[in-house]
Amino acid sequence: MTGIPLPAVHRPGPRSWLELLICELKMVVRDTAGLIVPIGLPMLILVMSASSAGRQEIANGRTALDVYVLPLVFTMILATTGIINMPSFLAYYRRSGILRRLAVTPASPAMVLVAQVAVGVLQTSIGVAAAWALASLVFDANPPVHLAAAFGVLALATAAMYAVGMIVxxxxxxxxxxxxxxxxSFFAVGALGGMFGNRESLPDALAAIGESLPFGASVQALSAAWTGAAVQPVHLISLTAAILIGGAVSAALFRWE
Amino acid sequence: MSSSSAVEADGLHKRYGSTVAVDDVSLSIASGEVFGILGRNGAGKSTTVELIAGLRRADRGTVRVLGLDPWQDRARLRQVLGVQLQSSHLHSALTVTELVRLFRAFYRDPLGTDELIESVGLTDSRSVRFERLSGGQQQRLSIALTLAGRPRVVILDELTTGLDPEARRHMWSTVASLRDSGVTALLVSHAMEEIERLCDRVALLDAGRVVALDSPSGLISRVGFSRRVTFRVAEAVPVGLLEKLDGVDQVRADNGRVVVEGRGDLLQTVSVALVRAGVVATETRSEQATLDDAFLALTGRRPDHHEDVSR
Structure with missing residues (x-):
């Protein structure tokens, strides 16, 4: 093989990451129907329940809107993006051969995965920010008593929802x-986690299960951060467990083609 | 094992469950050569190419592309190997320009965006989304993406399947200009004309094995005849008479259609004999042996002639 000099190693740099990120972003934005559920549905729930819930004080000057409605709305945004939208993009990419096509370029198909997650995080951030702006400007919602805890739970819950999405x-x-x-999966964890009304109206066993699934755990932990109560360890453990189990299952079972 | 070979495959084996897809395939493709892999569907063409491209790992055997193991030296090889996969789609909502920009970004020294789009004749469609391109345009875009990183070796799987004749000729001239610039090309096809026109050498695969490896004309010369004359007759076919003629190897008759295979000026020989015997022949045609005939002679079956390739 002396006739041919060996090609140099060259891995895709920041520019290819940026291009890929922009492309994934364009794909998500141009999939208009895919934006309605994660942004529109939670907003609708917010608008429908905000005015009555905004007058009901619960504790520490926080109303039912702050303590019950906002945690639910935020959790829905995370769950719809992570559990419904992201897997459908990946399944489409796999089915159409895009992942395979990228596998023969210097880009790894794993880059697509990372870019999708990054775009998803951006999308959920925008959704959460928009819902918060609407709630605070129009319905006089109050910020959480424990702001740092609320952000921490949002980040953990986002990761947990993506982990469930990766299993899907x-x-x-x-x-x-x-x-x-x-x-x-979204409706299952949502129903058990209080999406359709009070979890207290569920049988005890189901309510307990719902609270330890990512949706219920996220709602409960956000709610605690808002009222100023301590976030219960069981909710943090359940979110962490969802991340670990989702990571392990998808690492074992995910197929690139 | 010459020092200038671009692709070396040695004793490749691949099985899926109980099906042996590739059975002891060895190929050596010289630098700058246009090499064809020909075979029916299921002959092992795509698997062979996937092993060479490093998309799959062989059960046994070794592959070297530009001296690199496609599996171990992935990062190094991907910069200089362009692969166009059979029927793969791209991000549906992205435009031609956006996709070209994306793929360019993966390479160290890519060709220009406009240059790439121009080279496959998509300049007028550069703002059209992938999902709105015609099948032929999607295929051309796919070729542009394959060439984005100035590859030294390209693998083109079913290059012109589904293209209209004009797009097909355009693709052929693209391959010809690749050859002129010294790029090594591995072409997978079941289009005989394409192989005959473009390839320096062809490996004929059947049931996962290389049954012949030669230049297209070399393969054709193995057919055993060089010319064929076909015609129709209304009356009894004079098979015995024709078989005795000088230069005739074989005579087949089926429902009044007669096929005579042989050598030399076969048309003249047959025509004179028919006139002398007072037989009126119609629809007389004379043709040279083709790669189709070589395929038949070497595998015992006709190649597939449908356009749609299902995997």
Whole structure:
């Protein structure tokens, strides 16, 4: 092989990451229908329940809007993006051969995964910021008593929802089934976590399960941060467990093609 | 094992479950050569290419592309190997320009965005989203992305499948200009004309094995005849008469359609004999042996002639 000099090692640099990020962002923004559920649905719930809940004080000058509605709305934004949207993108990328196509370039298909997560985090941040702006400007919502705790829980819950989404992406054989499995998982953890009304009206066993699943745990922990109560360890443990289990399951089962 | 070979595959084996897809395939492609892999669907073409591209790992055997192991030296090789996969899609909502920009960003020394788009004739469609391009345009874009990093070796899997004749000729001239610039090309195809026109050498794969490896004309010369004359007759076919003629190797008759294979000025020989026997022949055609015939002679079956390739 003396006739041919060996090519130099060259891994994709910051510019390729940036290009990929921009491309993933454009894909998400141009998928208009995909933006309605994660941004529109939580906003709708906020608007429908905000005015009555805003007058009901619970503790520390915080109203039902602050303590119950906002944690639910924020959690819905994280869950819809992580559990429904992200897996459907990945399933589409896999089905259409995009991941395979990238695998023969210097880019690794794992870059797509990272870019999708980054865009998802951006999308949820925008969703949370928009919901917060609406709640505080129009409905006089109050900031959480423990601001740092609220941010910490939001970050942890985002990671937990993506971990659940990665399980969906790993298990779903087609883009359609990814949406179906994602929606079903979302409604399951949502219903048990209090999305359709008080968790107290659920049988005790179901309520307990719901509280230890990521959706319920996120709502409870955010709620505690808002009232100024201590965030219960069981909720943090359940969110962390979701991240670890999701990571392990998807690492074992995720297929690039 | 010449020092200038760009691709060396040695004793490749790959099985999926109980199916042996690739069975002891060895290839050596010289630097600057346009090398074809020909075979029916399921012959092991795509798997062979995937092993060479490092998309799959062989059960046994070794691959070197520009001296690199595609699996171990992935980062190094990807900069200089361009691969166009059969029927793969791209981000549906991104435009031609956006996709070209994205793929360029992966390489150290890429070709210019406009230059790439121009080279595959997509300048007028550069703001069109991938999902709104025609099949032929998508294929051309895919080629542009394959060439984005100035590859020294390209693998083109079913380059012109699904393209209209004009787009096909455009692709052929693209390959020809790649050859002129010294790029080594591995072409997978079941389009005989394409292989015959473009390739320096061809490996014919059947049931996961290389059954022949030669230049296109070398393969054709193995057919055993060089010319074929076909015609129709209304009356009884004079098979016995034709078989005795000088230069005739074989005569087949089917429902009044007669096929004579042989050598020399076969048309003249057959025509004179038919006139002498008072047989009226219609729809007479004379043709040279083609790669199709070589395929048949070497594998015992006709190649696939459908356009849609299902994996």
């Amino acid at each position: 992406a790993a298990l779903a054989p087609t883009p359609n089934s990814a949406v179906a499995i994602g929606l079903a």
